[in-house]
Amino acid sequence: MTFNTRRKILAFGGLAAFGTGFSATAKRMLNPLFDGDAPKSRYHGASLEPEFKVDPASGALRVNPAQQVSYTGCLGCTTQCGVRVRIDRASGKVLRVAGNPYSPLSTEPHLPMKASVRDSFVALSGYHDKGLAMRSTACGRGNAVLQQMDSPFRVLRPMKRVGPRNSGQWEPISFEQLIREVTEGGDLFGEGRVEGLKALRDLTTPIDPRRPELGPKVNQVALITSTNDGRLPFAKRFVQQAYGSINFVGHGSYCGGAYRSGSGALFGDMKKMPHGKPDYANTQFALFIGTAPGNAGNPFKRQGAMLARGRSEGKLNYVVVDPVLTNANNLAAGERARWVPIKPGTDGALVMGMMHWMFENGRYDAKYLSHPNLAVAKAAGEPSWSNATHLVIVEAGHPRQGRFLRGSDLGLDLPETERYKENDPFAVTGANGAVRHDEATAPAQLFVDDTVVIGGAPVKVKSSLLLLHEQAHARSLDEYAAICGIPAQTIAALAKEFSSHGKRAAAIAQGGMMAGNGFYNAYGVVTLNALIGNLNWKGGLSMNGGGFKDAGPGPRYNLASFPGMIEKPKGLPLGRNAPYEKTAEFAAKKAAGKAYPAQAPWFPNAPGLATEWLTGAANGYPYGIKALFVWSTNPLYGIPGVRAQVEKDLADPKKIPLIVAIDPLINESNAFADYIVPDSLLYESWGWPSAWGAVPTKASTARWPVVEPKADKLADGQAIGMETFFIALAHAMALPGFGPGAIADMDGNTYPLERPEDWYLRGGANIAWLGKEPVADASDDDMVLSGVERLRPMLERTLKPEEVRKVAFILARGGRYQPAKETYSEDNPEWMTHRFENGLQIYNENLGAAKSSITGKRFIGCATWTEPGFADGTAMRAHYSEAEWPLQLVSFKSALQNPYSIAAPRLRALHPENPVLMHPADAAHFGLKSGDGAVIRTPGGSAHGRVIVHAGVMQGVLAVEHGFGHRELGARGHRIGGTQQPGDAAIGAGVNLNDLGISDPTREGKSVWVDAVSGTAVRNGLPATVARA
């Protein structure tokens, strides 16, 4: 297919590419016949030898003894699909990766666990076309990321910086030196004394005696990571349970956290943030707002496959509402898949407009919403319920304004300690006035605007649904339409369609919610589901099945706790995801007469916030930190605007005296580290991850080293990695929870935690014994065919005899997966098996009773439309006018690249760069055409990129695909032990939108723009302008 290429190259004149073409031609001219390497095979070139052969008549399997096929997990993105890895036995090289048929993340429906490994191989073959029915896939990236295994940029031994931070100069050091220096400290860099981890583990002295709520000094040691790759519980055990710091955070706040928080508000848990997905197999209409299943998202393949099936042979129709057109659309599917462009950060206007129409036209499920508790709902045939009828105190100035009216308010006799807690019921309006919600046996009134008497005083109350109704009617449909740029008739049509399929419709969002009002936009999207009462229904909104817990208290080994454990680290987390009102600062300011504003925002309704960590540490608010672990994560690349804010602070060892990275690669963040510790990569790792969403059955993937880790080995043969590092640190500091006797079984016998397998294999034993009954035993054939045989001595050394074959059974199949036939409930085939049964929060009192720590103003407790704004409540456009910043930047996820895959050459060859998408009208206005170089400017910075004029983007928007614009991962060569690595400029191609993120102009000190409720990063709707470069 190159001739066509050449025509294009000649036509458009790419110099580099022309050079390549020319040299190849010249080479052939010089030696026309015999200058190439002879193909390995006469007809098949250099194609791989097949991994096995399947007899077309009998289906008998014959394996190729030169290769090994093993089932494990992918880490090409956070979906972490189950995959099959094909290995050349002689070299240990990974040849190819495809799907694991036992894994629902790769196969639909997945193969039952009872199938032998041999049968699973045959199921993938052409025998009786089995492999078409049991297609088990890897995505484009999943096929290509194996190239990272052999990357020349891998970190394989511990390294210590020998120049200033981020100077790219390193010296390899021994593991022993690493452990000694990190624990003991000293004048490590000739820059003065650095405190070691041993000295920093102070569990009693407060960080600030005047602010005891911050906790002890140990909290000044912090770990930042990305996602649970199945190894998170191990790292948490070290940092929190053994070392004792409260500060352990993941990447959610700069991933899709706004959506999770909005969903958490509806599901009533803003820390764990439950979320649902359409039951794709049976949904008839799906509304995707700020998410693009099939293009990206989690789980990428599973959603893509089910979308593809639904829109071709199934009954699925769907609409994607997003500023950017992606592969979630497919014109061949005709009207089954539609794209509706929207202005960035205005999703809340769209959904409040839809609700407005649904209320006006009676297109909400009034019967469903009237159920005050689960029992009444179930009696009426509903598998879920909501608090639509619960009464909220709205009396201005009442001490409990914004909170639910409770039984104790109405005279229920409860001890004071139990008032307003779990046992204090809510109140609803029944046929004869207010009643306890939990004792109601019939539907309650939906729209209530009433006055009750509390302690002799009249108090105004309203029902949750009325409060939502008021918010929906705060503006007209036309006003909502004008805000979001979607015609009113389209909003009405979406609302009508959404409410026309009974329970078989669902609305979800994801990363597209990361705007300056993302929380409320997301709360609105998920609230749509409550209005049609689709939760837990077949074809409606379904919950994830979850996983089998490895690091729990049993049933074989207690991996959840140990003697000497720090039960609950004390203090306030660095990200200030806690109530400001509980701080000494609040008390002092209140006493001084002005409680608000706080020095910087607090986020009582948010989970851990990496977004606030680095700026917080730089500001010393709530406190500075002394040591930072950066494990498998890249906040400097991923958090919009943070690099410009903290780059200098990170480079200054006086600000954070010790930074230790644990990573197989050098990325933009760990380039600032003092030490880099190598870690296992992809198929070298252990871990027990489970699915993040959209898998309605329980799923735990087994990640196990199907190839030998490449990092340097210790004297006892263990490869250096996160686990060996933490085990050694724990040993050096004599921490509890690690070492001999650190793990107890159910009888109190103890076992060591001295090697990674001590942990993961025992976690596997827990998984094997969970569920209705323990899994079966692996056969010898299972073990040999799957490659688990290689680990048999390790299994036998580590586990009890009766556990060996059960854990092997799971490893051989790449995980433990509940059968697909258990998707729907045994009791009612129209209900999902895994159901969420707490009430959905149309109104969330934790939200509605909380105040902004800056303005002191109460948050609205239900979905609403609010403009993207800053911490002091002012709108973004009040600071950055459209006249000066006429465009808005949005980010979208790549179908091919993740934030750490750019160094895989095959991915780059297909898609080397991320041109910035620009609407034709905007291009005309700015005088740009496709291919032009351009400077994109925001108040936070500028970047050079190339534009592509693109009809698939909303007017007024510049869209940037994520995953490009790297400075590291090979883009810059580092000097290691006196040897200069060659950098590869191609790795640095394109633009990273996060380098254009902005700070919050209303905040003191360093900041990045975050959503006021969820504290999540803002990367959609950044004010911008563009000019020809």
Place this chain on the structure above:
Amino acid sequence: MSDGKPSSTRRAFLQAIPAITAGLALPTSARAAPGKHHWAMLVDIRRCIGCQACTMACIMENAVPENSFRTIVSTYVVQQLTAGRTTAGTYMLPRLCNHCEDPACVPVCPVGATFKRDDGIVVVDGDRCVGCAYCVQACPYDARFINHATNKADKCTFCAHRVDAGLLPACVETCVGGARIFGDLNDPQGTLRRSLNAAKKNGDAIKVLKPEAGTRPNVFYIGLDDRFRGRVEGQAALWHPTSHGA
């Protein structure tokens, strides 16, 4: 993008998908010798999500040289005028060797290196090929290239080495959307033949690329819609392989 400007003209789009044309009728009878396989592929474009898993799997399986492709999914943004309004949509087109009944590449080969096997797969005999590239120019589908590692003509083989081992082609195994259906046209009970029959029954037109070339392809498509012929403004979307015109 790194090679040059993306093309944004209608002409360029039509050049990029030169082949969309009302297709020939579904083959109704076996075209290979009785008792033989007749390997073929059906691509249901409605199910393609443009993830390029096929592209990458093919590269890994077949050690396709860097910056060459035996298969790829060309992805386009298409602007359409519907009821007076301009709308945009994504269109994907998985492309590979069509393993034609009358392959244009075979007669032009001066050394008889390119030939059609009994089972319909068109292959190149690497021992004979002299790398003259006549076949590359003759192929109406741009499906061939000169492999710069070997200097031989190279192209999709339907993963004949896997098919001969009772396995599926790499692209088919890993097709996330389940768009690629591979099988034996001579097997009336096979998934391929049943899918073709079902499509016919549902009124889903089965088409091939460039029927007017007279090559009688063995790669069939569902969703290769006439809407995209002559009435579209389109451009290659985000995928700009560094050395490929797809």
